[in-house]
Amino acid sequence: MSLFLIAALPFLGAVFPALLIRAGRNAAASAAGLTTFLAFTGLMLHIPAIFRGETVFAAVDWLPALGLNAHFFLDGLGFLFAAMILGIGLLIILYARFYLSREDPMGQFYSYLLLFQGAMVGIVLSDNILLLLVFWELTSLSSFLLIGYWKHLPEGRQGARMALAVTGSGGLAMIAGMLLLGHIAGSYDLSVILQNKEAIQSSHLYLPALILILIGAFTKSAQFPFHFWLPHAMAAPTPVSAYLHSATMVKAGLFLMARLWPVLAGTPEWFYIVATTGLVTMLLGAVIALFKDDLKALLAFSTVSHLGLITMLLGFGTKFAAVAAVFHIINHATFKAALFMTAGIVDHEAGTRDIKRLGGLRHLMPVTFTIGTVAALSMGGIPPLNGFLSKEMMLEEASHTLWNGSHLIVPALVTAAAVFSAAYSFRFIAHVFLGPKREDYPGHPHDPNTGMWIGPAFLVLLVVLIGLASAKIAGPMVATAASAVIGGEKLPYYSLKLWHGLTPALYMSIAAVIGGAVLLALHKPLARVWDAAPRPEAKVIFEGLIGAFTRLSQAVTGGLHNGALTRYSAVMVAFTVVIAYLAYRGGTLGAPTRALQQPGLLPVTGWFALVVATLFIVVKHRNRLLSLVLIGVVGLVVSMAFNYLSAPDLALTQISVEVVTIILMLLALNFMPKETPAETPVLTRMRDGAIAVVAGLGAGGLIYALLMRDFAFPTISDFHLANSYKGGGGTNVVNVILVDFRGYDTFGEIIVLGIAAMVIFALTEAVLGSRVRAYLLNREPDLPRAGDSHPLMMVVATRVMMPLALMVAAYIFFRGHNLPGGGFIAGLVAAIAIIMQYMASGFAWATERQRYPYHAIIGSGVLIAASTGMGAWFNGMPFLTSAFGYIHWPPLEEFEWATAALFDLGVFLAVVGAVLLALESLSRFAWQPGISSEHAMDINPAREDAAKTGTEG
Amino acid sequence: MELLVASAVGILTAAGIYLILRRRSFPVILGLSLITYAVNVFLFASGRLMTAAPPILNKYEEVAYTDPLPQALVLTAIVISFGMTAVVVMIALGAFLSSRDDRTALPAEPEGAGEDA
Known part of the structure; x- marks a missing residue:
């Protein structure tokens, strides 16, 4: 039987007892026994080869770049241990069937036991030491489950914790030791390491590697001074003790010492x-x-x-x-x-x-x-x-x-x-x-x-x-x-x-x-002397040590993470500044290679507006409405700056995002206090100000240093510029990058956007499902309402604007591949067109006329993008490879088609859905019963309910 | 020009950080928005500044183009940051409506202290 199968059988078999326990205890025990028996038989089939002195190999490369490979080998030592593990395992399974009482969850027991058995077999069959380490840690974890099997006993839980802490930390030391060993030998395969005795023993890393590996082996094999965990692990059911402490767990350390004996001993x-x-x-x-x-x-x-x-x-x-x-x-x-x-x-x-x-x-x-x-x-x-x-x-x-x-x-x-x-x-x-x-x-x-x-x-x-x-x-x-x-x-x-x-x-x-x-x-008198003699109690020392560590970590965590956002943010910013400063001190800054460009009047004016608005926000941030308006100013200047600095796509995106963001914040502000109380002491404000100014100087200085120097390495942008038209079929390089070169990123991003919208929807559902709903329904607005909720002029204007805005969106969408535009911007414009209807005609009116749920729009967008990408598979190309061509229909000019446009359609839909779902969710907080949904425009005074709808909503 | 952009990034960062260190959720959101601007402009500027050279290929003559890659990155960053802002706004709103308190620190002070005006 292949060594893979022998090592895998216990793991595969571990599923069955847990499932079969419904069919009775005998079924669970038989499943465990049968699995072990199969693995044991498989092992025994190798007897002839082993006793001829041969070594059986089974190897599959897993992560060869890391040296981590699924390499197994079986020689005399591995065979002896595997035979003990599986053979005694079989006897233990039989014994445990009669030992465990009716109240004990037997399915669980056998599953844990098989997991442990698999981990042990893995250790003794591993050729690759990294693989061995994985199995080694698995034995620590699965033995934790076994030792703590009687969860109702405090001794069981404490013993399991102690075993895990001791053997687990020993395992960590061993990882370091094994890495050193592999480093010295130049390979992580035991079959290679074992041939390199001279190189290993003459290396200056021999002693550290030896000590670290021995810590791992000693903790596992309960050697002094780590022996104390073993007696406490006796709180486990006896079959576990019999298995762990006779043939398996504690022998793992011995196995390792024996395994590495040829290179470490002597x-x-x-x-x-x-x-x-x-x-x-x-x-x-x-x-x-x-x-x-x-x-x-x-x-x-x-x-x-x-x-x-x-x-x-x-x-x-x-x-x-x-x-x-x-x-x-x-x-x-x-x-x-x-x-x-x-x-x-x-x-x-x-x-x-x-x-x-x-x-x-x-x-x-x-x-x-x-x-x-x-x-x-x-x-x-x-x-x-x-x-x-x-x-x-x-x-x-x-x-x-x-x-x-x-x-x-x-x-x-x-x-x-x-x-x-x-x-x-x-x-x-x-x-x-x-x-x-x-x-x-x-x-x-x-x-x-x-x-x-x-x-x-x-x-x-x-x-x-x-x-x-x-x-x-x-x-x-x-x-x-x-x-x-x-x-x-x-x-x-x-x-x-x-x-x-x-x-x-x-x-x-x-x-x-x-x-x-x-x-x-002489036992009686001796025992009396023994009991009277003072001696250190390992458990007390261990628990004192663990307690000290716990208090230390609690103190550190409590100091940094005290539940106040301001504390985390301050610590994070300060730490980032320190790290950046250290990096700056450690490196060298070359002389500037670029000349300053002289700004015209326009940039200076924009800069002035931005700085004034920003400073006003800081000073006036307690007035929330005013700060929102000022944020809008900042956004506007930023989008103009994008446009001025040759980034028309960014300018279009920024300005449309600006609109939806401000609407979103206004919606939220509707339910929140309109003023921020002054409550921080002056000293705190000065401290925060100092942190902020230092960080701002750092960020500004960094980008200034960057701007004054050319690229240190050639960038891949030239490739994009050169291949945008030839390879992607579009002249708007930014759009081609988004839908073609870096299409995978864009695909991920629309999914993230969709998830964000779903999160908002889910949060809304959760909040509205709680007692908050009653509060919202009975809430008195804290600002006077407008006399006319749905002003006639606005309603008419938005309805006229709707098809125009959608047409603009379509135009931006289609020209996107060659000129500024594309799915992102078109999606935002279309979303704004629909938001206008919500604003003018009311939530209820707009909702009633909305035919497709926004979730579905997001979903279909992602699906369209994904299926466009997968279409490339049918041409034998990787995911998201785009195709394009040119069509010439006589009266029209020659125009281009590209599958990237289909992908962009997916982006468009996802953006529309996500923006609208987010805003719609927030609007639902404002919903009140009794608002007329039919007559957003009170144009007919003869209508019976006109008077009512005119004042409400 | 470089000085203007760099100083704008610095000022936006400083203002944003000062605001996220406030104790109420709304200024924190404002601060996050300002930091978002700063980060986006920072990323964009890492392609170096050029005027009148948009990365729209000119079929008819050889012209200079600005670096398109940071633009593509920032474009999605702008849209994603809208999603992030929306989630944060929603969390802040939900928290305020549930507890009638918009403080960002965990240990709640006595009832009534957080009521809005």
Whole structure:
């Protein structure tokens, strides 16, 4: 099966449990199981190739420019992990079916589980390290969902948050480290990186990359000092703990260290960081585990300890240690998953997992007792079980490891850890299953149904078989995976067997077992000392740290974002000014290359009008109506300036937009206060004024500097000028740019305009649907009304003007391709023609005569533009390629046709619709019942309701 | 000419920023309009200033043309800024009608303080 499919199957399958849960819990569980089984089978099909020592590849380029590609590969190490993830996943799915209660949403559980499984499989199959990082982050996210699965438990939520915070931030560090690594190696593909040991280890970026990657691996694998999240993640349902903490999540960090072992290991830095961290974690985890009364907490710290053991082995950097690490990964996965499931069974049946309330269960739960005992003995390193074998190899390697010149430190500490490890394993057996039967169990302990114990039983069978016939059963797997870890070099001499003779490791083992038994016998007094001793509580420290960060970010956010618009604007403007100043200081400004043009009288007059109007607005802005009039003056000067400076299209657009904008603001002002109260203190005004003046000087200075210099680079405008007629068939270059060269932009812009109009419509609906409507209906106008709402002269004039204005619009539209004009301007003119009717004859009258809803006009405009653009596809051209030609009908002059005109029609319609929808929406606020809609012109005094309509509306 | 345009852009920007720093929604809208003018003129001027040289191709003789590209950009910018102004006006109006207060700051002051005259 393709590696793509193996990696994708869990993700695809994740949909089904959530959907099938309606068909029952068995359906959901079967769907999850079947998906995993398929992926597992697909993986197994690669066995022949893998055991021949081959590597299977599957590659599709995704974003090659970024080095991010969907490259997968499968070698011995990836195969081992994928097999554990999918194999143990299958057992967990079975176990969870019987573990979860009726109240738990099982569909959700399996979906999360499959998501997590897919992310894990993705990690171990990735060839591209950027892809690996994506999957890595996905495991953090999906494990968050799994750990917090019991949302009603605060511990579950806190544990999930803590796991996400720790592993997620470690993941961030790892991203940086991986980028450095890829940068050194010149490729983001592992298969290339792994060939570049010398280049990587001699690079000055080796140490930073190593530390960053290790932070990622250590947080994920719960190494000291990041180990604290793992015990808190035990708030998850036991199947999750069994899965995450035996074979998958926490092993991801180990996998990564093993994966990068060929290029990162072997340096003193690697040895001292990795081996020391592993050693400390191993000892610390084992000591704490002995004093935990919660079964799962005991197992959690024992997991921490065993992860430390494997990390230490990888840290040693010798080939023999790498083999031992791989072997222990397999063994730990088998016995630890079985132990977690056993703990879950005990909890499920006895009603508690507090060791102090348990004991004597061997008579009540014989099957569970057998499973739990064998697995725990393996964990404690008792022959002939598999845990003993790998622990012997570890002790053997540790017995001759030098640490800073000392022969003693590593063997002594390792033996101490082994003593505690044996002690907590014995305690697991003795204090849960042995001892007298009790009368006060919270539940009624008995063996669970087969579905629940079959999984752990299978694993325990493996524990025994690997122990007894390791070379036969685990040998090939260990050899294949280990040779992948050490980079395909020759494997060192090792033998997977129980008896190696009277080696130092054997004496250390014997010491560990005896010491463990002694510690167990002394457990009570020791526990009292332990409880009395002060020690730091990781959760408190973590929460204090998180709290401090939260307060800091709240203080910063609250300071910048206090809910007052003035504050944001001031901060933003000031910040922009500072940035611009820094940019100015950092660059160099060349000498002016253009000469000043002497302005005539006209520009000076216009400038004077603009400046006076602007200053008046600032001074008189409290009088809102007056400022609107003055804004109109500014707009007028700006459009005249456009015209004067050779931009007739802009002038036409600006002046027509000016009209609709002022009408719009007048409409709004109708409902708003007509005066702005003076309420800002003088000091604030001066501060604002200072900010404004500085920003204004900056903007003015920038454009002045620009105007006095020629273009630094050749522009593309010459291309447009040269090709406008030849390629676009029009002589109005601005219009050709809009409908042809940059048609895609224009297409986007009319959509934006349409959306803006829709937003206005939706807001109107929302406001008018609220209690505001009652206020509007009962509102007394704050200014005296005109005596005649619909003056006769105005009504007549606008109706006469209507066809004329529309004709002007049509004229502007058609000539647009060659002379100033086009869809935008024509649309605005047409909209103004219709607005005039609203103004003169009244909203109700105009609405009644309007045949097509404005939404539809916007929509049809966008559709026409889009279909014109798509028409190009039929000619095998890209979207929006225009075609044009010339027609000559004898009595007429030769004229041009262009598909761009059709596109411009779409623009025209969208603009008309959007402008009118916006204005119509605002006008609806003024609607009052009782306004006559029929007789806008009261020309017939004989009409009965004439008197009424004349005064109202 | 360049001085006039540059100073106009500066004055419009300064006036616009001063107005958006006011505490009521209407001056903010006025300020936004002024900034819109400033930005549009700024963009337009980045094509450098030329008089009597519109980018309308002359079929019969070789003449100079001003830069058409900023014009095309500004043309759509003008129309879009109408859409933006309309949305902002609508939001301001809706907010005023709903709360009878046109202050732009979140923490509402005691009732009545924001009533219009």
